Amino acid sequence: MVDQQVGELTPASKLPLVRAISASRYYQVGDSEVRAVDEVSFEMPPSKLFALRGRSGSGKTTLLNLVGGLDRPTSGQVLFDGNDLRKMSDRKLTLLRRHRLGFIFQTFALLPVLSAFENVELTLRIAGVGARMRRDRTNEVLSMVGLESRAQHRSFELSGGEQQRVAIARAIANRPDLLIADEPTGELDSVTGLEIMLLFRSIVDEEDISILMATHDPALSQFADETFLMEDGRMKAAEGPLDFDLPDLIQHIEFSDEGGEELSNTDESREDKDSKSHADSGLSESDGSGTAGKLSAPDDSTTRDHSIWRPKR
Ligand code: ADP
């Protein structure tokens, strides 16, 4: 499904997926200069979940835009898979965004009159994927996010959490290397936000896709492999997962304890699923591994092979 030309972007190497070297983005506002991103350097190895934490105005969105090739640095470099984004032509940047990146926003950014299915499929259509593969992959990713029963609903008929899951399905449909998520839980209540984080964790661990996520919520760093802190455009410190007890943190999520029935794909039990559907991530109280942020997949044999997240019904 990948455009031939994208091959030009991919050197056969084990470079970090993203590397910023003294990257800055300054804005001129009247007489003054706003240092939205100020000489930031960091590296992201592949297949990890990175949280970019910081208060509003600290420069998170500006940095995500640089990494996503939506904006170019005033000075310094941002490399994606070894390619300097500043030197890339607009055409190549477009191809990079289309084939190797996925974007998720706080406000979901779905087309309201299109169904969940159509919202996802459109991305594949734009990428030039054939009709049959489009349909199969769309069904597959909607199933991954637990929304196959909502495929024909228009997005305005869905809850916020469901809309964000459609947006995630859309973003991963084309099997990108990196998902860029800007405050993806900002519009959601805290339990639904945690469900989105569990889904992110599954995507990284099982789909081998990296995620760079901006958030102002310190609790969400718990799900990340690494956290970068932004303050006034500067990257202050990088740290590993905070020492929270994850089961405590997600105690308000009700996990399934009812075995295969709960996870099966029958249609009858779906109708009344409310908008606050609960995650069954496979992380249960009896998990006891205590491994912060590392969640295991449901291992129930009735779960579809490609299903990485099931709502509790
Ligand atoms: P965050 O996402 O952490 O809230 P932003 O990256 O949006 O932060 O903004 C960082 C700083 O850059 C803020 O002071 C903001 O006002 C400023 N800024 C962002 N975009 C622009 C712009 N287009 N023009 C001028 N200033 C901007």
Ligand code: MG
């Ligand atoms: Mg922002």
